[in-house]
Amino acid sequence: MLTTHPFDDDRLHEECGVFGVHGSDSAAAIVALGLHALQHRGQEAAGITSYDGREFHTHRAMGHVAGNFDRDDVIRGLGGRIACGHVRYSTTGETALRNVQPLFAELSSGGFAIAHNGNISNAMKLKRELIRRGSIFHCSSDTEVIIHLVATSSYRTLIDRFIDALRQVEGAYSLVVMTPEGMIACRDPLGIRPLVMGRLGDATIFASETVALDVVGAEFVRHVEPGELVIVSDAGAKSVRPFAPTRARPCIFEHVYFSRPDSVADGQSVYSVRKAIGAELARERPVEVDYVIPVPDSGVPAAIGYAQESGVPFELGIIRSHYVGRTFIQPADNIRHLGVKLKHNANRALLSGKRIVLIDDSIVRGTTSIKIVQMMRDAGATEVHMRIASPPTRHSCFYGVDTPERAKLLAARMSVEEMAAHINADSLAFVSVDGLYRALGEGGRSTSPSHCDACFTGDYPTSLTDHDDVAVPDQFALLDERVLA
């Protein structure tokens, strides 16, 4: 297993990030920079496709953007004023170069390249039907289903075929598509995955997060709205809304963990929301300690919020080395442990003899929490409490986020009390679902929630045709959370 840092092996992984440029002589180079800023959304593979007015060019590679797309020869080979790219963390489709996006196909209307963030939750059913009708699939990615639906649609224009295809898919998709006519960016009717639009000189930019606009020097224009298609050609941009209006349900986990803290997600600063979650946590689950310690790096904003609200000093009890690159985590536990020490070390002089509360963003399997708590105890902390800036993750995600099967989620197997004993913490508590919504500026979770929160509540906002075995949602379990003294 290849991860960016050892603590990542017990995190939810965002499946993908997408980036597109229409109307720049440096289109591919800008896409490469944009993908670099979105690297946290997918570290398994990256790809860029460009169109030079006559031909499409594609380069795809396993691994990071840096090292693959910072080479002159690669960028020179991706000519043209229009390009799109993708970073990937695999959930659907095995790890193989042929699954790396953008995917490309020659259709009757010409070339068609597609980069997808999300997951089609009825892809298996559609694929079976398409294969029965004669379609031949080249990879195991759910995204290829969209290509075949476009290819086999009986509508005349490409846009109508594309809309016809999207009307048949369920689940989450933020797409950037390239054709000889230009670029199409779109978001599923619920807007589960993010997508923003920017401008750089005369060029139109699309990106999964605003941070990628910042990094390439583009100005933020607006979010692509849920259910909207933005169609960009040399004649300009136009917006189409082919779906019946519905209440959007963007992914709440973007605010908790996925998005970079310097992004703005659906109009809200991710950093500010994370601090507000930390403040909620301090109000809901106070504890008498000497220091508030963040689990780096994703726990930092919530820990700042917790410290400011509680008045307990914020200190760095875990020091991260910035000079350790990618770490190959060996499967053997003793080698894994070495990997953790290489990248993160306890600040022994600070921790010795102190009572601390660790702030982390989430607990998935619990393996990382066990190591961190032990690391704090080994460094001399006399009490180690843990507070989590999200509710317990009790359900799998079917919308493009790599969650383990439900049986491997610690919170699906254990009560909060059992989890605390399992990770050997003096106390453990999670922010409530209502607290999470309050951090977003709402009064709490309403009966018609503003976000997808299914991994906490089991309330999936779409049908899950390919996942009929999903357990019946158990929202009442959330009422049983208790602080352990």
Ligand code: SF4
């Ligand atoms: S299930 Fe969780 S991670 Fe998946 S889209 Fe919904 S809130 Fe996000």
